Each structure stands twice: as C-alpha cells, then as structure tokens.
Amino acid sequence: MKKILIFLLLLSGFYFAAFAGDIESYKQYTIIKTTNNYVPLRDGASDNAKRFSHLEKGVKIFADEYKNNFYRVDLGLDKYYWINKKDVDVTSKTIKKEPSKINEIKIFEDEKYYTAKIKLTEIPPYNEIETSKNSVDFIIYDSILDKENLIQTIETNANFKISKDEFNNLKISYFSNVPLSGHNVQIDGDNLLLKVKKPFLYGENKPLENLTIVIDPGHGGKDPGAVRNNLKEKDINLEISKKVKSKLKKLGADVYLTREKDEYKGLYERVDFAKEKNADIFISIHQNSYLDRKNENKKEGTSAFYYNKESYNLADEIKNAIVKRTKLKDDGTNLASLAVIRTADPVSVLIECGYIANKKESEKLSDSNFQKKLARAIVSGVKNYLRNNF
Ligand SMILES: [Zn+2]
CATH class of the missing domain: 2.30.30.40 (SH3 Domains)
Known part of the structure; x- marks a missing residue:
C-alpha cells in the first residue's frame, strides 16, 4: 500500500512538472x-x-x-x-500572433490632404512620430507586406518615402520644406488612412480665406475657471473669444466658438467640435491663476502652450504679438500635455492671456478696451504665423 502511494505521488509530481513545462513553452x-x-x-x-x-x-x-x-x-x-x-x-x-498583411499602398492627394492609404487584412497598432516641425513618420506595427500581391501606387509629387524602421516595421515618412499644417490617422474599413494636411496658404488681401478656425473660450457654466473676487475667468475668456471671432471673420476665415454663451462643455467635447468643423486652427483662450495664493501678485504675464511640434510656431507668434501690443510680460511658450491641444490636426494652442490671480493684471483683463487690444494681438499673431511660415 505504502509503495503504491509513493509511486502515485511520484507520478503526479512528474505529471505536474511536465505540464508546468508545457505552459512555459508558449505565450498566451x-x-x-x-x-x-x-x-x-x-x-x-x-x-x-x-x-x-x-x-x-x-x-x-x-x-x-x-x-x-x-x-x-x-x-x-x-x-x-x-x-x-x-x-x-x-x-x-x-497562442500565436498573426501579423496583419499589407495588400496595398496608395499615396494620393485631394484639395486639403495628402493621404497614404494602406489596405490591410486587419487594422494593427500604429504611431505618428513627429521627427521635426516639418516631418512625420507613420509606423505600422504587427504587420507584414504581402509581397506577391502588393499593389503600390503613388499619385502625388509630395515628399513621401516608404521604408522600414529599425524593428522592420513599415514606415511611411512625409517631409515638407515648411512646418506641417496637421496630420492624423483614420480607419476606413480595412484601410488605414495616414493623412497630412497640405500647407496653409497666405494671401495679403484676405489672408485667412480658406481657413477654418475654432476659438475655444475656456471653462463655462458650472466651471468658472480661475476666480478673483467677483471676476470669473470663464466670462473674460468668452468676451475675448467673441472679439477674436469677429476680427478673424473680417479677414476671411470661417470661425466657430466652442461655446457662444455661459455653458459647460467637456474638454473632449471641445476637441470633437473642432474635428466636426474640420478646423485648421484651434485656439483655446484662458486666464492664468497661481496656486500659491500668498505669492499670486508676483506672477504675471502671457504664456502660450502647445503639444505637437508643428503647433509651436503658432503658440509663439500669438504670445509674442500679445507681449508686443499689450506690454504684458513674456511668461513663455511651453510644451504641455493638455487634452484640448493634444491633437495634431487642427494645429492647436492654448493661450493664458494674463493672470487673473494678479491684482493689477486682473484689472486690465476685465477692461473691455484691454480685451479688444488682446483680441487684436491674437489675430495679429495668427497672421504672423501664416505670413512667416507659408
Ligand atoms: Zn483656464
């Protein structure tokens, strides 16, 4: 009896060891x-x-x-x-990773975009890597070229290059001699559409013709933003935004506000709104605050924020124009991962016109004439951006 038990224990031990070994031999x-x-x-x-x-x-x-x-x-x-x-x-x-097969690569252009259309058996992960202000690489992971059946067509003279990255993934590179005007990836059935917006145009007479601009008055409704006494950031943002809108319209742009009145809008609602309108440029208008209440009067000036490399120039031009025309201090052009400016199409920036937390500056920001001055400066920043880059 004892012998049999030992034998059974041994057997189950071996069996268990063999089974465990099997699990380790493949990934699930x-x-x-x-x-x-x-x-x-x-x-x-x-x-x-x-x-x-x-x-x-x-x-x-x-x-x-x-x-x-x-x-x-x-x-x-x-x-x-x-x-x-x-x-x-x-x-x-x-237990087996099946790479998606790439059957077709077609690069073409329409009125607004250059598009690389990649036809696959399934849509795998991908990436858009900005290699400079002027260039972007689209990488497609977990995929292989179906070499026997691959169809390749290029119907544009734009600078596209098809190659592989260091890990052997398909890489479609685009480069331009001017800063990019936006890029994005869309999924259309079995196709990945890698899109680059054609360079913006600048004309002296109606410089903003053909451009769609969305102005985003920050905060609203239940969210007042920064507050000082009875002064609320959401109200100043809306006033300035309305003034910017009417000036941009006069220069020929199609302009929309993410909110026309004092109402609450989520951050992604604002981003989606800009996408729906096929916006080229997105400008979020804010007034700054400072967490350290004791020292809030020491902080002053205008700052601009961007996330994508190609948005830097617009942020910097608007901030510079405000500093020049209003004599507010230069508080920097900074990289920030903020929900409303993370998309690369439209070109997106966020402007903190001044510090509502600062007593002296808050008096200026609430003054209607100063708001007009700010609006003129923002519009002049947009014009300078177009004139100096395109
Ligand atoms: Zn704000």
Whole structure:
C-alpha cells in the first residue's frame, strides 16, 4: 500500500512538472480591440504614464499581460506599452500572433490632404512620430507586406518615402520644406488612412480665406475657471473669444466658438467640435491663476502652450504679438500635455492671456478696451504665423 502511494505521488509530481513545462513553452495572447477614438497607448500601466501613441476605434491588439486594469502590449520594440481596459473589448485568446498583411499602398492627394492609404487584412497598432516641425513618420506595427500581391501606387509629387524602421516595421515618412499644417490617422474599413494636411496658404488681401478656425473660450457654466473676487475667468475668456471671432471673420476665415454663451462643455467635447468643423486652427483662450495664493501678485504675464511640434510656431507668434501690443510680460511658450491641444490636426494652442490671480493684471483683463487690444494681438499673431511660415 505504502509503495503504491509513493509511486502515485511520484507520478503526479512528474505529471505536474511536465505540464508546468508545457505552459512555459508558449505565450498566451488576449486579443483586444479599441472601442473609443484617440485611445492612448502608454509607457506604463497607469493613466499618468507617458503617451506613446493614440489609436482610433477598431484596432486589433495582441496583449500578453494584464495588471492594474491595463493590458500590456508587445509591439516587438525594446519596451512594452499599456492600454487601459476601459478603452478596449476582449475578443478572443490565441497562442500565436498573426501579423496583419499589407495588400496595398496608395499615396494620393485631394484639395486639403495628402493621404497614404494602406489596405490591410486587419487594422494593427500604429504611431505618428513627429521627427521635426516639418516631418512625420507613420509606423505600422504587427504587420507584414504581402509581397506577391502588393499593389503600390503613388499619385502625388509630395515628399513621401516608404521604408522600414529599425524593428522592420513599415514606415511611411512625409517631409515638407515648411512646418506641417496637421496630420492624423483614420480607419476606413480595412484601410488605414495616414493623412497630412497640405500647407496653409497666405494671401495679403484676405489672408485667412480658406481657413477654418475654432476659438475655444475656456471653462463655462458650472466651471468658472480661475476666480478673483467677483471676476470669473470663464466670462473674460468668452468676451475675448467673441472679439477674436469677429476680427478673424473680417479677414476671411470661417470661425466657430466652442461655446457662444455661459455653458459647460467637456474638454473632449471641445476637441470633437473642432474635428466636426474640420478646423485648421484651434485656439483655446484662458486666464492664468497661481496656486500659491500668498505669492499670486508676483506672477504675471502671457504664456502660450502647445503639444505637437508643428503647433509651436503658432503658440509663439500669438504670445509674442500679445507681449508686443499689450506690454504684458513674456511668461513663455511651453510644451504641455493638455487634452484640448493634444491633437495634431487642427494645429492647436492654448493661450493664458494674463493672470487673473494678479491684482493689477486682473484689472486690465476685465477692461473691455484691454480685451479688444488682446483680441487684436491674437489675430495679429495668427497672421504672423501664416505670413512667416507659408
Ligand atoms: Zn483656464
């Protein structure tokens, strides 16, 4: 009896060891699909981790681990990326990663965009990497060229280059001799559309003709923004924005405000509104505050914010024009990852005209004549941006 028991224990031990060995010999992937647009793929398993890429709805991803509500994604690069489970659906599991096949690459142009249309068996993860103000690389991961059946057509003289990145992923590069006017990726059925906006035009007579500009008066409704005594940031933002709108219209632009009155609008609602309008330029108008209440009178001046490289010039021109025309202090042109300015199409900037927290400056900001001066300066900044870059 004893002998048999020992034998059984040994046997189960061996069996268990053999089975465990088997598990280690392959990876299991969870296949997930993005369910929202502009989904961040991040450097770490946290909503604060750096953004690596943004994915539209319908991207198929192989995840190899799950922790803290994030799926881990191995793109075959030298590090892992993470995607929040709230942005994806789990579709199935697999032990083999099947790369998507690229059947067709077609590069063409229409009135507003240059487009590289990539036809695939399924939509894999991708990235838009700004290599300079003037150039962008589109990279397509987890895919292979279907060499036997591949159709390649190029119907534009724009500067596109088809190559591979250091990890052997398809790379479509675009470069221009002027700063980019926006780029984005869209999904259309089995096609990835890699889009670059054609350079803006500048004409002396009606310099803003053909441009669609969205002005975003920050805050509103239940969200007053920065407050000093009875002065609310949301009201100043709206007043300045309305004045900017009427001046831009006179120069030929199509102009829209994200809110026309004192009402609440979410940050992504404002971004979506600009997309719906096919905006070329997006300007968010704000007044600054300073968290250190004791020293708030020491902070003053105008600052501008951008996220994408190509938006820097617009931010800087507007800030410079305000500083020049209003004599407010130069508080810098700064990189910031803010929801309303993260998209690269439209070219997007956020302007903090001045400090509502600063007593002297708040008196100026609430004055209607000073607001007119600010509006004129913002419009002149837009004109300078177009004149100096295009
Ligand atoms: Zn604000």
